[in-house]
Amino acid sequence: MSRLAEFRHLEQQLAAQLAELEAMKNDEGLKREIAFEQKLRGLLAEYGVGLRQVIELLDPNAAVTRTSAETKQKQERKPRALKVYLNPHNGEVVETKGGNHKTLKLWKSEYGASNVESWLKS
Structure with a gap:
């Protein structure tokens, strides 16, 4: 216009x-x-x-x-717990409080979400 x-x-x-x-x-x-x-x-x-x-x-x-x-x-919501994932293929560690982590998403697309969840250490 x-x-x-x-x-x-x-x-x-x-x-x-x-x-x-x-x-x-x-x-x-x-x-x-x-x-x-x-x-x-x-x-x-x-x-x-x-x-x-x-x-x-x-x-x-x-x-x-x-x-x-x-x-x-x-009321504030409870702070999210820190989750630590250890990739057994390359030893890389990801620490996150949510599921929106770039590397974590990459792993889930490459190895599958259920497989990556089994890598959870704490």
């Missing part, structure tokens, strides 16, 4: 988005939502309360569900 065609295409997209934005500005439902949000934030600031406190007040069970989800996200 030429630069001029690309420019005109983007210009048309921008005009369409601007028209959509103007239509949304005149939407009564959007105006009500904006007014509600402003009043709610003002009320929260007046009483010094945060959104989480309001949610806990209105739905105490929501806090338990959210807390357990946050805890699961923060």
Whole structure:
């Protein structure tokens, strides 16, 4: 696509988005939502309360569900164990914590995965 065609295409997209934005500005439902949000934030600031406190007040069970989800996200998984493979054909040693090791993949393609797994020392 030429630069001029690309420019005109983007210009048309921008005009369409601007028209959509103007239509949304005149939407009564959007105006009500904006007014509600402003009043709610003002009320929260007046009483010094945060959104989480309001949610806990209105739905105490929501806090338990959210807390357990946050805890699961923060848990770190157990570090992988180091595996040492010894190639009996050439005496080469590979130490890896995962199965994505370049040399290990090469061996598995050459000698077979089950055979290479039998070379595992620790």
